[in-house]
Amino acid sequence: MFSHSALQPGRVPVVPFSIPEKEDDDDYIHRKPSKTNDSSIPTNVTFRFDQVIKTNSPESCWTYLLNLEKRGNPHTDINLLNKLKDCYSKIFSRLPMRQYSKNSSYAKMLVRYAELKGIEDPDEAQDHFIVARSNCKAFAFVHIAHAQFEVSQGNVIKASSILHKAQASNARPAELLEMAIRNLKAGEERLVPATNEEHLTGRNSLTMVSSLTALSNETITIKGKQFFILKMIGRGGSSKVYQVLDHKKQLFAVKYVDLEEADAQTIESYKNEIEHLNHLQQYSDQIIKLYDYEITTSYIYMLMECGNLDLNTWLRNRKSVNPLERKFYWKNMLEAVHTIHKHGIVHSDLKPANFVIVNASLKLIDFGIANRIQPDVTSIMKDSQVGTLNYMPPEAIKDTSSQPGKARSKISPKGDVWSLGCILYCMTYGKTPFQSITNQITKLHAIIDPSHKIEFPDISEKDLLDVLKRCLVRNPRERISIAELLEHPYLQLKPQKILTDLAALQSPNSIIRAANNLARMCNSGMELDVAECAKSSS
Template identity: 70%
Template sequence: MDEEESTERQMQIAMLCQRLAKMKKLYTDDDTDYINKAISSNSPDTCRTLLTSLERKGNPQTDPGLLSKLIDGYTRVFSSMPLGKYGQSESYAKMLVRFAELKAIQDVNDAQASFDIARSHCKDFAFVHIAYAQFELLQGNIKKCTSILQKAFEMNAKPRRVLEAAVRNLNTVIFLSQTPTSAFSNESITIKGKQFFIFKMIGRGGSSKVYQVFDQKKHVYALKYVNLEEADAQAVESYKNEIEHLNHLQQYSDQIIKLYDYEITSSYIYMLMECGHLDLNTWLRNRKSVNPLDRKCYWRNMLEAVHTIHKHGIVHSDLKPANFVIVDASLKLIDFGIANRIQPDVTSIMKDSQVGTLNYMPPEAIKDTSSNGKPGSKISAKGDVWSLGCILYCMTYGKTPFQNITNQISKIHAIIDPSHEIDFPDVPEKDLLDVLKRCLVRNPRERISISELLDHPYLQLQPQPEPGTDYKACAGDLKRILNELAALQSPNSIARAASNLARMCNSGRKLDVSECVKTSSQTLWK
């Protein structure tokens, strides 16, 4: 071995030892609790929830320390929960995708390898292929992006309609990338000095219009334009309310649509947002029945979104399919126009008027009156549960509980009348039937809560963890580093270090990181 190769090997060994030393620091702070709880849970759902909570403590794009903790945390989880056993779990697949995305911040080549692993072991999930395709698209590899999506169809990844939407979006990006910006120069909107070019209108309502737009870098967004000269005071207030809620809530949940920027003047409001494929109402209208897996996944998305707003003292009070939009493989809540804040020490408030969609409106919002006898509408978190139950009912039976009653007055009476029984035709999924019946209870005090719905057996895709299960805290990290040491074709001293560490990893006892670092360092530098 020449001197140059020897020096390079010593540098690589030194770097690996530094990484071992950093492990002690990484796992002695408060963030260790998130990772240890995740591993001990033996549940992909719990692991993903805890690691997502850890990520929300900062921005891994700008915080190398947090990025390192997250990557090491995911590595430990994967070591404790092998692919062969958990690869069919949706939450596990989402963790693999997020791990690959985080690796992309560090090294593009590492990210590609991680995406390959996710795609090969979790090929049934459309979002895995889409995430990989989006990664390649960001690298400018349109051909490979297209190939990944084509292979996803061949692998019969589900849901298929999400893949179809991804292909449509890709075609839009390809079209935009091949079209000179000057071709759109006559139709553009400027927000705080940044120019966005209008591609097409994708929605409208009242005094607002929603456009699909793109910027100079050909990134696609949804832009809501509100003409304040055509809006009354109540409408203006609702739009400002929406901006306030979106601004506050998006940092707490991936199921809230992202608001990137906005501008308010005396004559208009601009809101630059994440662009979805289509809203849930349109999606439901275009199909005769809903796949059980799609229904379950979308139900979880809706619950997570509403759970987030409730935790921050916000009641939506107008939940309906049109207020959820499909972004990639999940649903996101998009509209907060008439949402209301409730103070922490109260459970409900009265609104001056009934505002909402009758087919999804809870009984208490229709029949209550204020203390002075004037018509009013009582809203609470349990009212949102009823509305969600109506949406799930529609996803199950193809219609809302009272949709067949066409006379509005008769419909109102049916909704509030306890003697009017809601029809629940039998379905194969008994847990689903239980959810529907517990959501559509007329007395809000007896109605199930969002937290209970999230814990309901209907959403439990994995078996619960067995009590007393013990796991090796750092075995995955150490084994990964040992593999890298072995790749160096190391001399005997490194082989002895690898042997010592391997024995520690396989001993069955809880590993002490400082002991590992000490042992490996002493052996490496003998």
């Protein structure tokens, strides 16, 4: 049975439930050799891995993983990174931690898996280094790896505490800990020399993080139904999100909220989220599905649709966004927000992390701070500013209170339009409109200052440029509406342009995703001359 005591959450920003996007194994393994980083991965890698994992030998598994990683750089090759993480997950599922935690090769795998996970999401590092340290406390290199991570994050005091606790618990070799402590005191960037570091883990880098639950065989029971935990895929101030399987091997996400650690406002926000999801999902496929939930005095469970990847991570993994994919996802976002607005709900915190990719389509998640407004009003006043600064509309920042010392901000559907415009701007230019301003106070002033001109570098898609300019208008009364955006010429599909954009998609998965979305857009009534499209392709 799932232990609630194992879920003491840290105070960190909310991360939506998502699964790292990766190619199908066959596509990854059997592609033709090229000059990219993954070109030397052998075609029989799956066969070899299956043979190795059946040995139940941590040493054999570790040797295999090291050889696989030597064939490329997981920091720059997303396919290799995902392949490695998948192999580690399968090994941990086969070799339970309680049985192998005293094996040094197993401890090395825990550390390296944590580091690889951290390439995409350093925020998870804390949990997973703690798991490695608590289960493999006898090995000095495990503690040093965690301390090295803390140094990379600028947490020198915490790194020192980790090393001294390792000393107190008699982790071995003691000499290695002493060396790390000396180097930390001396202000050295590396706690141990590279040669020793390679000896510790078999690699020449100690970086970051992974999943607590991928290393266990725990289950969650919701209203009598049992779910097997695969891994933790997100966390928030009082919540953690797990990827789970039911007895039919169907994939779900479970959000667990520890109410004993949450304040009244946080508890209310989760109940608010359940209420909104229950009400909205029947009206749109672009709202994440809530299948079931369980509320007690000490916890909340929410059984939800499991996404493939959140939009924020998807954007981070790309140097540029293909115009066709950008258009598809923009329409998905508009449809989702249009639905909540029609039901009197303003989201107030739209950002890429609040959209998740599910079967080639974007869906809206996280309604914790969403607000209802009555049909006969255009906006409401809120007693505190909410939202993420890079996506926050000017009217949510301005102090509109007539009472001294009590700040209030205006919340309206047009605020969500501004936030969507910032997301589209990021998908177009690779950054948000005010991202380059690093000082937060200066950024706040720039957002509300009409004299601070937003830059719109020229692009070939003039309809897209028009959408951006009309979304990012500071006066909400003059800002374009969601209904107008859905009718905008930018969303009209042009056959010749479609073929050009499809040709620019380089991975099979991207082409399939684009094709699926293209079909959806055609079915939804978007104008497309199929005959003309066929003629253009000949």
